[in-house]
Amino acid sequence: MSLEDLLQRADLWRGGAAPPVSGLPSGFAALDALLPGAGWPVGALSEILTDRNGIGELQLLVPALARLTREDRWVAFIAPPYIPYAPALRRAGVNLTHVLVVHPRETKDMLWATEQALRAGTCGAVLAWPATADMKRLRRLQLAAETGNSLGVLFRPVNVAGESSPAALRLKLDPAANGLAVHILKRRSGWPTGPVILEMQHALARRASTRSPACDLPARLSRP
Amino acid sequence: MHLPDLPLAIFLRGCRVPEPVAVSHGQGREQHVLIANRAAMRQGVRPGMRVSAAQALVQGLRVQAQDARAERVALEHLAAWCGQFTSLVSLAPPQALLLEVQGSLTLFGGLEALLERLRRGLVGLGYRARLALAPTPLAATWLARADGEARITMNAALAGALSRLPLSDIDLAEAQLQMLRRMGIRTVGDILRLPRAGLARRFDKDLVLALDRAFGSAPDPRAPYVAPAIFEAALALPGQIDSAEGLLFPLNRLIQELCGVLTARMAGVATLTLKLRHPKATTTRVELGLVAATRDARHLTELFREHLARVTLPEPVEEMTLAAAQMMPLALVHQDFFAPKRATMQAKAELIERLRSRLGIEAVQGIRPIAEHRPELAWRYTEPGESGATVDTGERPLWLFPEPVAIEIRDGRPWLGEELMFEGSRERIESGWWDGRDITRDYFIARNHRGERFWIYRELATQCWWLHGIFG
Numbered sequence: 001m002s003l004e005d006l007l008q009r010a011d012l013w014r015g016g017a018a019p020p021v022s023g024l025p026s027g028f029a030a031l032d033a034l035l036p037g038a039g040w041p042v043g044a045l046s047e048i049l050t051d052r053n054g055i056g057e058l059q060l061l062v063p064a065l066a067r068l069t070r071e072d073r074w075v076a077f078i079a080p081p082y083i084p085y086a087p088a089l090r091r092a093g094v095n096l097t098h099v100l101v102v103h104p105r106e107t108k109d110m111l112w113a114t115e116q117a118l119r120a121g122t123c124g125a126v127l128a129w130p131a132t133a134d135m136k137r138l139r140r141l142q143l144a145a146e147t148g149n150s151l152g153v154l155f156r157p158v159n160v161a162g163e164s165s166p167a168a169l170r171l172k173l174d175p176a177a178n179g180l181a182v183h184i185l186k187r188r189s190g191w192p193t194g195p196v197i198l199e200m201q202h203a204l205a206r207r208a209s210t211r212s213p214a215c216d217l218p219a220r221l222s223r224p
Numbered sequence: 225m226h227l228p229d230l231p232l233a234i235f236l237r238g239c240r241v242p243e244p245v246a247v248s249h250g251q252g253r254e255q256h257v258l259i260a261n262r263a264a265m266r267q268g269v270r271p272g273m274r275v276s277a278a279q280a281l282v283q284g285l286r287v288q289a290q291d292a293r294a295e296r297v298a299l300e301h302l303a304a305w306c307g308q309f310t311s312l313v314s315l316a317p318p319q320a321l322l323l324e325v326q327g328s329l330t331l332f333g334g335l336e337a338l339l340e341r342l343r344r345g346l347v348g349l350g351y352r353a354r355l356a357l358a359p360t361p362l363a364a365t366w367l368a369r370a371d372g373e374a375r376i377t378m379n380a381a382l383a384g385a386l387s388r389l390p391l392s393d394i395d396l397a398e399a400q401l402q403m404l405r406r407m408g409i410r411t412v413g414d415i416l417r418l419p420r421a422g423l424a425r426r427f428d429k430d431l432v433l434a435l436d437r438a439f440g441s442a443p444d445p446r447a448p449y450v451a452p453a454i455f456e457a458a459l460a461l462p463g464q465i466d467s468a469e470g471l472l473f474p475l476n477r478l479i480q481e482l483c484g485v486l487t488a489r490m491a492g493v494a495t496l497t498l499k500l501r502h503p504k505a506t507t508t509r510v511e512l513g514l515v516a517a518t519r520d521a522r523h524l525t526e527l528f529r530e531h532l533a534r535v536t537l538p539e540p541v542e543e544m545t546l547a548a549a550q551m552m553p554l555a556l557v558h559q560d561f562f563a564p565k566r567a568t569m570q571a572k573a574e575l576i577e578r579l580r581s582r583l584g585i586e587a588v589q590g591i592r593p594i595a596e597h598r599p600e601l602a603w604r605y606t607e608p609g610e611s612g613a614t615v616d617t618g619e620r621p622l623w624l625f626p627e628p629v630a631i632e633i634r635d636g637r638p639w640l641g642e643e644l645m646f647e648g649s650r651e652r653i654e655s656g657w658w659d660g661r662d663i664t665r666d667y668f669i670a671r672n673h674r675g676e677r678f679w680i681y682r683e684l685a686t687q688c689w690w691l692h693g694i695f696g
Contacts, residue, residue, distance in 0.1 A: 054676040054694030058622045072568050074575065074608075082623035085693060086593040086603035089622065090614050096592055097611045102579060103587050113579055120575040122568070175675020 024151060027063025028198045035169070036188045040064050044168035045142040045152040049161055049185070053081055056180040056200045057173055059092075061127065061153060066093035068124035068151070076100040076117045078128040079110045098124075107131045111141070118144035118152050125151040135164065142166040161185055225306075225321045225342075226354045226368035227299075232259045234298050235288050237350025238459045238474030238544075244282045245462075248275045249290045258290055286462060292318070294460070302351065304451035305481050307488030309342060314361070314446040320368060322361045322446060335375070348480040358382065361446055362438040369393045379440055386438060387413030395434065400427055451489075455482055455548040464503070464540035468532040471500070471541060475532075476525050478546040483521040492517030492554035497547045498528065502539035510535060512581075515608075516573040517552040523574050530581035576608050597655040598663055599624070599692060618651045619669065621679040621693035628690035631680060638680060638689040644670035653681075669695070 023037025032038045040046060040061075050057050065075050075098055077084050086096055102117070104110040107130065114128040118141060126145075133141075133154065145152035154167070161172060170186040174195065181195040227233065231247045244264035248255045255275040264285055269278045279285050295318060303321055306313045309332070312324035325338060332338035339355055346353050354372020358364035359379050363386055367374040370393040376385050389412045391401060403426075409415055415423070415435070424432045436442035459474050475498065486492055494517040498510040510531050518524065579588045589605040592612030596602045603624070606612070631638045638644055648669050656662035665681040672678075677695035682688070 052674065052676055053623060054678065054696055055674070056677075056695070058696030062622070072572070074572060080623075082625055082694070082696075083603070084591060085620055085622055085624040086591045086612070087599075087614055087617060088620035088624075089591075090593050091617075091620060092622075096590070097609050099591055100576070100608050101589050101591055101605070102583065104583050105587070109583055113583060116578055117575060120571070120578075122572045122575050177675075180675075 024064050024067065026060070027067075028060070030196050030198055031060075031182060034184055034187070034190070034193055034196060036190060040151050040153075041168040041188065042151050043146050043149045044188075045138065045145050045154065045166065046169040046171070047154045047156055047160075047165060047167045048171050048173060049156050049158045050173040051158050052175070055173060055175040056198075057155065058084075059200050060173070060180060060182070060198070061125075062089070062092045062094065064151070065089075065125060066095075069095035069098040071124055072098070073122055073124035074098055074100045074117070076102060076123050076126045076128075078102045078114050078117065078126060079104060079130070080127070081129055111137050114152070114154075115140055115144045117148075118150045119148045121148040121150075123148060123150045125153065127153045127155070129155045135166070139166045142168075225323060226356070226365070226372060227302075227319045227321075227351060228354060228369075229259055229261075229352060230295050230298065230319045231290050232261055233351050234291065234294050235460055235462055236261060237477055238461045239463055240470075240473045243286060243463065244269070244284070245286045245288065246275070246278055247288050247290050255287075288462065295319075300449065300451075301457050301481060301485075302349070303449040304455075304488065305345070305349065305484035306342075307451060308484050309338065311448075313449045315449055316361070316365050316446075320365050322364060325357075345480070345484060348477070349484075350477050358385070360438055360440045361444055362434065363440075366394050366438065382439060383416075387411060387416060391415075394438075396431070400431060403427070451485065453551070455485055455493075455551065456545060457481055457547075458543055458545040460543050461541055464542050466537060466540040468535055468537065471532055471544065472525065472529060474544060475528055475546070476521075478544065479521050479524050479528075482546060482548060483519045483524070486519035486551060486554070489551055490554060491551035492519045493548040493551060494518075495548070495550065496524070497549070499545040499547070500537070500541045501543040501545070502537075503542055504539060506538060508535065508537060508541075514573070515576050516570060517554050518570065518574070519554060520570075520574070523577075527577055527581045530578065533582070572609070597653055598661070599653070599667075600628075601656075601661075618667075619648070621677075622696035624693040625691065628681075628692045631689035631691050633689060638670065640670075640672060640678065640691065642672050644672060644678070644680075646670050647677075667692070 022042045023035055023039030024042050025039040026032050048057055069075055077100065080101065084101060089099065090096055102113050104113050110130055111133060114126055117123045117126045141152055158172060167186065168188050172183040172185055174181040176197050179200040180198045182198055183195045184193040186192065232245065235247065236242050236245060242261050242263055244261065244267060246257045246260040246264050246269055249258045250256050257269060257271050257273045257275060257278050259271055260269040264282055267282045269282055269285065275287055279287065299315055299317060299321065303313045303315055306321060306323055310323050310325050310328045314322045316322050328338060329335055332341060342355065354368045356364050356368035356372050356374040358367055358374060358376045359382060363382055366389055367385060370389050374385050376382055390410060391404060394412060404415065433442060437444040457478050459478055461474055465471055494514045496512040500508040512527055512531060576588055590608035590610055591603055592606045592610055593614040594602050594604055595613040595615045597615065631640060633639060646668050651667045653667060654664045664684040666684065667679060667681040670678045670680050678691055679693040679695065680689060680691050683690065
C-alpha cells in the first residue's frame with residue numbers, strides 16, 4: 001500500500017496537519033470548534049457512545065439533520081429504539097418528506113440496511129442503532145459512508161469505547177447539569193479532548209422557566 | 225443481422241457454463257445433428273452427423289429437437305429489443321433481422337459505435353450475430369449470412385461484394401441450385417454474367433426479381449415489426465436449475481431483453497412477474513413491485529436477487545418467464561429538462577426498493593405529522609416522501625413510546641427508579657370527544673438526576689401517571 005493510499009483511508013489520521021475534511025456544522029459552536037472540518041464528518045462514520053436514551057443524544061444531531069433535509073436526500077433512521085416522533089422533528093426544522101424509518105428484524109439485516117443506505121449516495125445521513133457490530137462490519141460501513149458521501153452515525157453502548165473502531169469520530173455522551181457533556185474519544189487529526197458542555201434547547205428553556213416560574217403542578221408534587 | 229446459431233442459442237443462452245449440446249432435425253432413425261455447441265464440437269460432433277453417432281462420441285450429450293416455433297418467438301423478441309436502435313426493424317426469418325439504421329447513425333455517434341452497442345447488447349442477451357451493412361435489405365441479408373463483415377454504404381460497391389457471394393448464401397430453390405451448379409455456376413457474379421433474357425426464360429421470375437431487389441433496381445418493401453404492448457419472455461433451462469443463485473444468470477438475460485424493449489418504447493416498468501416452472505407442472509411466482517417505474521437492468525437484477533434469496537424452490541426450475549403487464553412512459557433521461565430532479569427521485573426510490581426487497585414493505589417507511597392534538601395520533605407511518613400537516617404545540621419529545629408505560633406512584637408522586645424533577649409548565653390536552661377516543665391529560669416534562677428527560681402525563685379521569693416519550 002502506498003503512502004497516498006494510506007492517506008486516503010478514513011481510519012487513519014495524521015497528527016497535526018489537518019487534511020481537508022468536509023464538515024457539516026453541528027449547530028453547536030463549541031463542538032464544531034473541536035471537529036476537523038468544523039462539523040460532523042460527511043463521507044465517514046461517527047460513533048456516539050451512550051448508555052442512556054433521552055439525555056439529548058438525538059438533539060445533538062437534529063440541527064444537522066434539519067440542514068441535511070433541505071437537500072434532496074434521505075435521512076434514514078435504522079432500528080431506532082423508539083418511534084422518531086414526527087411533530088418533534090418537524091418542530092426542530094427537519095423536513096420529514098426526506099425521513100426514512102427502517103425496522104429490520106435481525107441484526108444481520110440491520111447492518112446490511114445501514115450499509116446499503118450509506119452506500120446509495122441518496123442518504124445525507126444514516127442514523128443506526130446496531131445491537132452489535134464487529135470491526136469487519138464497521139470497516140464496511142465506513143467504506144460505504146465514503147462511497148455514498150453520507151454522514152453515518154452509529155449509536156453504541158459506552159462499553160465499546162475500549163474497542164478500536166474505523167470511525168472518523170467517536171463521541172461519548174454524559175448528561176450534564178445544563179445540557180450534555182460530550183467527550184471526544186477520537187477525531188481525525190487531533191487528540192481526544194476532555195468534555196465540552198453543550199447547552200441544549202431545553203436547558204435554555206429551563207432557565208427561562210426558572211425566571212418566570214409558571215408551574216402549575218399538582219400540590220403534592222415537588223417543584224424543580 | 226444474421227443469427228447463425230439461433231437454433232442452439234435458444235437452448236443455451238440461459239446456461240452459464242454450457243455442457244455439450246446438439247440440436248437435431250429429422251425424425252426417428254433419420255435424426256441428424258443440425259448444429260452443436262463448442263463443447264460438443266470439441267469432442268468430434270459435426271453438423272450432418274447422425275444423432276446416434278454423436279451420442280456415441282460424447283458421453284452425456286444433450287440433444288434437443290429443433291424448435292422452429294421457439295426460434296420464431298426468439299426472433300420476434302429480438303426484433304422488439306432492436307427497436308432501441310431504430311424504429312424500423314423487420315423480420316427476415318428464419319434466422320435474420322433487418323434494421324434500417326441510416327436515421328440512427330447520428331444519435332448513436334456513428335456506424336461503428338452503433339454496431340458496437342448492438343454487438344455488446346447481443347452478448348448480454350446470449351446471442352451471437354453476424355452484422356452486415358448494405359443499401360438493400362436482401363443484399364444485407366445475404367452478406368450477413370456469408371460472413372458479416374461487409375459494410376457497404378454505396379450502391380456502387382454493391383456489385384463487387386455481391387458478385388463474390390457463393391450460391392449457397394442466397395435463397396434458391398434446391399432444383400434451381402442444382403441446375404445452376406450443373407452449368408458450372410458457383411457465385412452470384414457467375415449468374416450476372418449470363419444473358420439476362422435467357423436467365424428469365426430458363427429459371428423462374430423469382431431469381432431475376434431477387435437479383436433486382438438485391439441490387440436495388442426493384443423495390444423491396446418490408447413490413448416493419450410491431451412489438452406487442454406487453455412484455456413476456458420465456459427462457460428454457462434444459463439443465464434445470466435448483467438454486468436461487470443459479471437463476472440470476474438466465475434471469476439477467478431476460479432483464480436485458482426487457483430493458484432493451486423498454487428503451488425502444490421510452491417506457492419503464494413498475495411491476496414485474498417472474499414465473500419459475502418446475503418439472504411437475506407446478507410454478508413458483510415472484511412478484512416485484514417498485515416505487516417508481518424504471519428500466520435500469522442492474523437495479524432490477526439487484527431487486528430480484530434479494531427476492532430470490534428468500535424464495536424456497538420446491539423443485540428445480542426448467543423454464544423461467546419474465547412478464548411485464550404494463551409499460552409506463554418514461555422519458556429519455558438526457559433529453560429531459562427536469563432530468564436531474566427526476567434522476568434523484570429515481571435514485572431515491574431505488575434505495576427504498578432495495579431495502580424493501582429484503583426487509584419487506586412494512587419495514588421501510590416514512591413518517592409524517594398529522595394535524596391532531598392527541599399525541600399518539602399526531603403522526604403516522606407513511607409511504608416514504610409523503611408530507612403532512614402539523615398543529616402548533618408545546619415542546620414534544622423526539623422519541624415517542626409505541627404505547628404509554630404506566631408509572632409507579634410513591635408518596636403520591638410519579639416514580640421512575642427515583643424521584644423526578646419537573647420543568648416547565650403543564651400542558652393540558654383535551655381532545656377527541658367526537659370520535660369516542662377522547663382524552664383529558666396533563667402533560668409534564670420531568671427529569672431524573674442523570675439528566676434523562678421524560679414526557680409524562682396524568683390521566684385526569686383515573687389520576688394514573690403514564691410515560692409517553694423521552695426527549696432524546
